[in-house]
Amino acid sequence: MKRLGLILVPYLWLLALFLVPFLIVLKISLSDTELAIPPYTPTLDIAEGWEGIKTWWAGLDLENYTWLASDDLYWKAYLSSLKIAVISTLLTLIVGYPIAYGMSRAPDEWRPTLMMLIILPFWTSFLIRVYSWKAILSNEGLLNQLLIYLGIITDPLVILNTNVAVYIGIVYTYLPFMVLPIYSALERLDESLLEAAEDLGCSRFTAFWLVTMPLSKQGIIAGSFLVFIPAMGEFVIPALLGGSKTLMIGKVLWEEFFSNRDWPVASAVAVVLLLLLIIPIVLFQRNEEKQREAQK
Amino acid sequence: MSDTARAPVCVFAPWDDIQAKPLIQFQNVTKRWGDFTAIDDLSIDIYAQEFFALLGPSGCGKTTMMRMLAGFETPTEGKILIDGQNVAPIPPNKRAVNMMFQSYALFPHLSVADNIAFGLKRDKMPTDQITARIEEMLSLVQLNKFANRKPHQISGGQRQRVALARSLAKAPKLLLLDEPLGALDKKLRQDTQFELMDIQEKTGTTFVIVTHDQEEAMTVASRIAVMDHGKIIQVDTPAKIYEEPRSIYVADFIGDVNLIEGNVSRTTEGHATISWAEGQNELTGIARNDIIPGSVATLAVRPEKLNIYTSRPKDQSNVIKGKVLDIAYLGNMSTYVIETPTGQQIKAQVANTRRIQRRQITWEDKVWLSFTETAGVVLNQ
Ligand SMILES: Nc1ncnc2c1ncn2[C@@H]1O[C@H](COP(=O)(O)OP(=O)(O)OP(=O)(O)O)[C@@H](O)[C@H]1O
Ligand SMILES: [Mg+2]
Numbered sequence A: 001m002k003r004l005g006l007i008l009v010p011y012l013w014l015l016a017l018f019l020v021p022f023l024i025v026l027k028i029s030l031s032d033t034e035l036a037i038p039p040y041t042p043t044l045d046i047a048e049g050w051e052g053i054k055t056w057w058a059g060l061d062l063e064n065y066t067w068l069a070s071d072d073l074y075w076k077a078y079l080s081s082l083k084i085a086v087i088s089t090l091l092t093l094i095v096g097y098p099i100a101y102g103m104s105r106a107p108d109e110w111r112p113t114l115m116m117l118i119i120l121p122f123w124t125s126f127l128i129r130v131y132s133w134k135a136i137l138s139n140e141g142l143l144n145q146l147l148i149y150l151g152i153i154t155d156p157l158v159i160l161n162t163n164v165a166v167y168i169g170i171v172y173t174y175l176p177f178m179v180l181p182i183y184s185a186l187e188r189l190d191e192s193l194l195e196a197a198e199d200l201g202c203s204r205f206t207a208f209w210l211v212t213m214p215l216s217k218q219g220i221i222a223g224s225f226l227v228f229i230p231a232m233g234e235f236v237i238p239a240l241l242g243g244s245k246t247l248m249i250g251k252v253l254w255e256e257f258f259s260n261r262d263w264p265v266a267s268a269v270a271v272v273l274l275l276l277l278i279i280p281i282v283l284f285q286r287n288e289e290k291q292r293e294a295q296k
Numbered sequence B: 001m002s003d004t005a006r007a008p009v010c011v012f013a014p015w016d017d018i019q020a021k022p023l024i025q026f027q028n029v030t031k032r033w034g035d036f037t038a039i040d041d042l043s044i045d046i047y048a049q050e051f052f053a054l055l056g057p058s059g060c061g062k063t064t065m066m067r068m069l070a071g072f073e074t075p076t077e078g079k080i081l082i083d084g085q086n087v088a089p090i091p092p093n094k095r096a097v098n099m100m101f102q103s104y105a106l107f108p109h110l111s112v113a114d115n116i117a118f119g120l121k122r123d124k125m126p127t128d129q130i131t132a133r134i135e136e137m138l139s140l141v142q143l144n145k146f147a148n149r150k151p152h153q154i155s156g157g158q159r160q161r162v163a164l165a166r167s168l169a170k171a172p173k174l175l176l177l178d179e180p181l182g183a184l185d186k187k188l189r190q191d192t193q194f195e196l197m198d199i200q201e202k203t204g205t206t207f208v209i210v211t212h213d214q215e216e217a218m219t220v221a222s223r224i225a226v227m228d229h230g231k232i233i234q235v236d237t238p239a240k241i242y243e244e245p246r247s248i249y250v251a252d253f254i255g256d257v258n259l260i261e262g263n264v265s266r267t268t269e270g271h272a273t274i275s276w277a278e279g280q281n282e283l284t285g286i287a288r289n290d291i292i293p294g295s296v297a298t299l300a301v302r303p304e305k306l307n308i309y310t311s312r313p314k315d316q317s318n319v320i321k322g323k324v325l326d327i328a329y330l331g332n333m334s335t336y337v338i339e340t341p342t343g344q345q346i347k348a349q350v351a352n353t354r355r356i357q358r359r360q361i362t363w364e365d366k367v368w369l370s371f372t373e374t375a376g377v378v379l380n381q
Helices: A001-030 A046-058 A064-068 A072-105 A106-122 A128-138 A142-149 A161-187 A189-201 A203-233 A238-241 A249-259 A263-296 B062-070 B112-122 B127-140 B156-169 B184-201 B216-219 B238-243 B249-255
Strands: B024-033 B036-046 B051-055 B077-082 B097-100 B172-178 B206-211 B223-230 B230-238 B256-267 B271-275 B282-285 B295-300 B307-309 B318-329 B333-339 B345-349 B365-369 B377-379
Touching: A001 A263, A064 A072, A064 A263, A072 A106, A072 A161, A072 A203, A072 A238, A072 A249, A106 B127, A128 A142, A128 A238, A128 B036, A142 B112, A142 B365, A161 A203, A161 A238, A161 B377, A189 A203, A189 B097, A189 B112, A203 A263, A203 B365, A238 A249, A249 B036, A263 B223, A263 B238, A263 B282, B024 B062, B036 B230, B051 B062, B051 B097, B062 B077, B062 B172, B062 B206, B112 B127, B127 B156, B127 B184, B156 B172, B156 B184, B172 B271, B184 B216, B206 B216, B216 B238, B223 B238, B230 B238, B230 B249, B249 B256, B249 B295, B249 B377, B256 B282, B256 B345, B271 B295, B307 B345, B318 B345, B333 B365
Parallel strands: B051 B206, B051 B223, B097 B172, B172 B206, B282 B377
Antiparallel strands: B024 B036, B024 B077, B223 B230, B256 B271, B256 B295, B271 B282, B295 B377, B307 B365, B318 B333, B318 B365, B333 B345
16 A cells, blocks of 8 residues: 555656646647637536537647648747757767766865856856846857957857857756766766776777766766757747747747747647657656666 | 695796896885875886785785786886886886786676777787687686676676686786685686686786785795785795795784794704793794894794694604693694693694594693794794
């Protein structure tokens, strides 16, 4: 009985926090828009009993999904999001790996401090941090002022409101999610393995490729998914830092919801996004399991 | 124990040859971490084709010596030469030295076979040769069935054998083995010891081996270095270490020994005599000439060198009298613990032949122990 309870708790949690909201969104995506509150139809009227459920059911259709397929804005937005998410994941990896590596090689007494520095940004609001990037990247921003002052450029670089700013924003925001899993993989790495590799004829560099890299693979995979999955649906960063040409599905979703007040289409966009993300999420879970097994 | 010592067929003793060039030279090497001295002004020559054993208590600096040879630590002071060349500037991957790590250091992401192949691949050995070499190494350590397992899927003893196979695979000029056989059962350990000696004879590889097992050191080593606190106390052949220890520390460290303290009453060429207790005969043993009359010295004599009698032996000079305190039956031999009237305990080990005289000895019996004048060593440090 007690065990059943223990198993039940996470499932109830999942039900309440994931499945129920998902079903609501799914239902809305099958509805039609209407100028009302809430702005869609049909709404279920339990009071009418069985008849009510029947009319409600009849009112649901896949119209919004065919609409998504017919307008190329949507799949272009999905593709563009995918591209931005993939590129920024790679960039985060390139920036994050050396940081994680450095942390794992640092003297023991420094590590808590370094860890703290990685986590510190989470202590201020995400929005404030993204806004401050606006101040850094704008034409009159800190970065351009500095570069002009140093004489490296004469005309300010246009970074804000371009995809470059979006990449910077995503890399900055999600860096800890990349660094921490890689760090935890590297920290477990036994120093004597590298010595053994060197002893058997490897240079430091080949030892890194043949030993350090493969042994941090799981950390790299975990970190990449932790960045890729949220980056795919990212809205705030493209909205604040990206330009009119930055096309991301999160932005489309927001516009459908709040500008067009077309909840059903917005919900359909969200459902498709979720379905697209299920594949990487499942892959991520598999990687975690494999990692747990290897540690046994 | 001395009978397990390997008798050299033809005399291999480059350390006695002034002309011989050592393969490895430690010249006044000191290694410090902060103010802790792990290796203390140590000098030693090790010759090609030796099977050199380092023996000493935990933390005395054995692994540190190995790591300096392999290139993972640099001496704080002094020089290490291999083949007459100072190795300080040579990185580990450029040294013709392979090391078997005390912690094994197997690559967890590679199979047993790939672990063994690791060093061979770095040498760009052709694939078919690598395959053949892996097979050879796997049969040597009897792990053919486990070639495709990952290190976490095999037992501790099997891991140790993989580590051994990996270090042997490249057939280096100098092989450093840090407790290579500790996790193996007795039978497998003996087999592997003989394999190692065989490899050594076939390939002429020089071995430096760390072991906690004296019997192992006795079996395999051409010379043994007994270490303590970062210093080498004595380097000698197994037989000499056992029979002619230079210090009480070495006598006590290797094998069982009776230590009898007394005053040196007189010395003759190569011998010294001590008087050690009221009412007991003086005892004579071989001695170096730093033993001077009037000083305090200790006679070290191995239990198996003592004979036990139920009546006072007539023709023997070294006689101790006492009574039987304890008897331990060990199958092929028995150990008698004898207590002298002054309360000192002395061990005698006697082979169990069918002689009635010995079988009669029992607890509380009055007995006499004796040994020859060359059986014991008189030591003053
Ligand atoms: N990196 C290090 N920093 C500080 N002290 C060290 C370091 N490595 C070893 N030591 C110290 O040096 C001494 C010798 O260590 P070493 O590993 O050589 O011992 P050992 O003879 O191999 O012992 P064991 O038989 O237990 O393996 C030990 O007291 C150890 O604590
Ligand atoms: Mg050690």
